[in-house]
Amino acid sequence: MPPPRRFRAPTGNGEVLADPPLAAVPALVEENRRKLDRPDVVVGGLTLRELRALARRELIGFARPPGAPGGLDPLAPLLITGHQPELSHPGVWVKNFALHGLARRLGGVPLNLIVDTDTLKSAALRFPVVAPDPESVRLEAVPFDRFDGETPYEDRPVLDAASFASFPGRARAITAGWGYEPLLRQVWPDADYRAATAGEWFTGLRTHRENAWGCDNLELPVSRLSQTETFARFAGHILADLPRFRGEYNAAIREYRRTNRVRSKNHPAPELAGGEAPFWERTAGGRRKPATAASDPRRLRPRALTLTLFTRVCLGDFFLHGIGGGKYDEVTDRIIRDYFGIDPPAYQVLSATLHLPLPGFPATDADVKGADRLVRDFRWNPHRHLTDADRARPGVADLLRERQAVVAAEPPVGDHAARREWFRRLQRLTERLKPFVRQQVPPAESERERLRAAARANAVLRRRDYSWVLYPEVTLRPFLQRFLNPET
Numbered sequence: 001m002p003p004p005r006r007f008r009a010p011t012g013n014g015e016v017l018a019d020p021p022l023a024a025v026p027a028l029v030e031e032n033r034r035k036l037d038r039p040d041v042v043v044g045g046l047t048l049r050e051l052r053a054l055a056r057r058e059l060i061g062f063a064r065p066p067g068a069p070g071g072l073d074p075l076a077p078l079l080i081t082g083h084q085p086e087l088s089h090p091g092v093w094v095k096n097f098a099l100h101g102l103a104r105r106l107g108g109v110p111l112n113l114i115v116d117t118d119t120l121k122s123a124a125l126r127f128p129v130v131a132p133d134p135e136s137v138r139l140e141a142v143p144f145d146r147f148d149g150e151t152p153y154e155d156r157p158v159l160d161a162a163s164f165a166s167f168p169g170r171a172r173a174i175t176a177g178w179g180y181e182p183l184l185r186q187v188w189p190d191a192d193y194r195a196a197t198a199g200e201w202f203t204g205l206r207t208h209r210e211n212a213w214g215c216d217n218l219e220l221p222v223s224r225l226s227q228t229e230t231f232a233r234f235a236g237h238i239l240a241d242l243p244r245f246r247g248e249y250n251a252a253i254r255e256y257r258r259t260n261r262v263r264s265k266n267h268p269a270p271e272l273a274g275g276e277a278p279f280w281e282r283t284a285g286g287r288r289k290p291a292t293a294a295s296d297p298r299r300l301r302p303r304a305l306t307l308t309l310f311t312r313v314c315l316g317d318f319f320l321h322g323i324g325g326g327k328y329d330e331v332t333d334r335i336i337r338d339y340f341g342i343d344p345p346a347y348q349v350l351s352a353t354l355h356l357p358l359p360g361f362p363a364t365d366a367d368v369k370g371a372d373r374l375v376r377d378f379r380w381n382p383h384r385h386l387t388d389a390d391r392a393r394p395g396v397a398d399l400l401r402e403r404q405a406v407v408a409a410e411p412p413v414g415d416h417a418a419r420r421e422w423f424r425r426l427q428r429l430t431e432r433l434k435p436f437v438r439q440q441v442p443p444a445e446s447e448r449e450r451l452r453a454a455a456r457a458n459a460v461l462r463r464r465d466y467s468w469v470l471y472p473e474v475t476l477r478p479f480l481q482r483f484l485n486p487e488t
Contacts, residue, residue: 004259004330007323009091009464010353014479016094017323017351022486025102025348029077029318032345036313041340043314044233048342055230055315059111059220079103080316082113082222082307085153085199085206087125087467090354090476093206095320097483098350100215102318105486110217111316116199117222117280117288117301119150123159123198125467127174134361134457142171145198152301153199154223155286164198175470178358183209183476184469205469213477214484226301234310235300239277239293245339246272249305252334259330268328269305278306308332312345319347353464357475360461363454371448378441382433390436403429 010017020028041048056074079102081095096112103110124141131137144167146160158164168185175182187205196204207219225231238245250271256262265271272278279291282299291300302310304325309332312319321329326349333344377384383400390396406425411418468476 005327005349007327007349007351009323009351013353013355013462015353017349019326019349020346022098022102022348022350025318025486026106028346028348029079029106029108032317033077035343035345036317038342041342043340044237046233048313048340051230051233051314054233055228058228058230059218059315073107073109077103077106077108077318078111078316079106079108079318079320080111080113080311081320082115082311083322084115084118085203086120087202087205087469089465090468090471090479091352091464092322093468094352094480094483095322095350096206096210096217097213097215097480098486099320100210100217101484101486102320103217104484108317112217112219113225113307113311114199114203114219114221115307116153116197117226117282117307118304119152119288120156120198121150123147125171125470127171127470128356128358128460128463128466129174130177130358130461134453137457137460139460140174142167142174151286152223152282152288153197154221155282156197156199158196158198158201178356180357180472182470183473186473187469213481215480222302222307227298230314231300231302231310232297234314235279235297235302238306239295239297242275242277242293245278246276248335248339249278252331252338255334256328256331268331269303278303304328305332305335309335312336312347313340313342318345321347321349323349323351325349352479354471354476354479355462355464356466356470357472358461360458361454363451363458365455368448368451368455371444371451375441375444375448378437378444379434380430382430382437385437385440386433396433396436399429399432403433 005019007017007019036048036052038048043051046054053074056078059078060074079099081099083092083095099110099112102108122141123145124143124147126139126141129136129138129140143163145158145164148159168188171184175184187209189201189204203219210217253269253271256268262268273290275292277291277293277295279295280288280301280303281291281295282288282301288301305328308319308321308325308329312329312332313336319329326347329347336342336344383403386396386400391400403426406422406429409422411422413419
């Protein structure tokens with residue numbers, strides 16, 4: 001396995017991570033198309049070239065991008081990204097805008113996969129509570145629905161329509177002090193929330209805003225993708241060769257853990273047990289369970305690694321990942337190489353940071369570290385903080401001269417016994433000097449606590465993972481529209 005790629009989320013407001021750079025994508029797309037045009041690799045009874053052609057025909061047959069009634073060009077580059085149908089943060093959402101911009105530049109097709117086969121893990125959004133006192137700044141979760149355990153988005157209706165409808169009003173008690181009106185009240189749908197799943201409503205919110213801001217991508221739920229002949233052939237191929245595939249899958253996960261020093265048995269994914277397939281089986285009760293070779297093919301849904309494996313090999317020409325998916329696709333790269341015998345196609349990791357436009361407190365991490373050093377210095381180096389009046393005292397002056405002489409007589413590094421005695425003499429002199437700076441310690445400790453509280457408050461106010469509906473349009477729209485031009 002090649003050396004691991006290191007991805008770090010941008011920390012500064014407005015910063016972007018693009019690895020490789022957006023300007024490099026067109027050449028990578030062409031190289032990927034060459035790599036995947038393989039008449040010698042057979043998947044599900046078809047050559048990879050034939051399977052990918054089938055995927056394009058199916059895509060054209062049941063989906064079209066907004067504003068393109070003439071259909072899709074089956075020969076055009078197909079660029080793909082994807083995410084769960086949640087109210088994600090802007091750092092995730094930039095992928096959709098970059099996808100559109102890159103596809104437009106290449107004359108290609110932008111496809112966003114709605115991963116509705118994943119589960120809704122929380123029925124609440126987190127809000128920062130703004131206060132003049134940093135100790136009162138905190139996170140508060142406001143529920144938009146009743147939570148009844150994790151359920152795949154494709155089977156997850158709104159359980160409490162009244163709670164869903166009242167969500168913006170209940171959130172207003174928190175946002176009233178923000179100094180701006182978030183998009184939440186403007187975009188939240190005023191309709192019968194029982195008519196669709198929560199994921200469909202959230203997707204509608206997102207796509208409506210994207211279209212208004214110049215971003216039109218083809219949208220495809222993974223639950224629908226799972227019903228295509230292309231996916232059935234891919235899944236059938238793996239199920240018919242399950243022992244070998246499971247061996248390569250588990251070996252790739254173990255290698256990832258060794259290379260990245262991961263100890264958890266669940267990251268990047270659990271290994272497949274004997275008889276277990278890399279799919280979920282959708283159950284009649286709207287839940288899911290691990291699939292086996294005997295599972296009903298019509299109920300199969302891809303797991304995370306299997307989804308990107310299928311998408312990158314059998315469907316698209318280029319994939320835009322977030323940080324987590326991009327990191328975990330090191331596993332997928334090995335499976336592509338070792339199981340299919342294909343040089344893995346390149347992908348991009350794209351993410352960004354946009355802070356809510358909330359006022360912060362005058363404290364930085366450097367300020368806190370400086371305050372910590374000062375308090376420690378009063379303990380270990382009181383001589384540095386003596387006033388001129390203290391230094392002029394006869395007793396203090398004698399102690400300082402003695403300390404200076406001891407420091408000058410430092411024993412050699414190898415003389416351990418002498419150095420221990422030398423260090424004890426310095427400690428005794430330090431203890432005798434501490435009383436002269438005792439009055440300076442409480443104010444320094446108080447300032448340290450003030451800065452720590454301010455820094456904790458800033459950490460809440462400047463989180464990068466707040467939902468896009470908490471931003472004002474004047475901040476969010478121009479930030480996202482930057483990505484419609486991939487050359488900037």
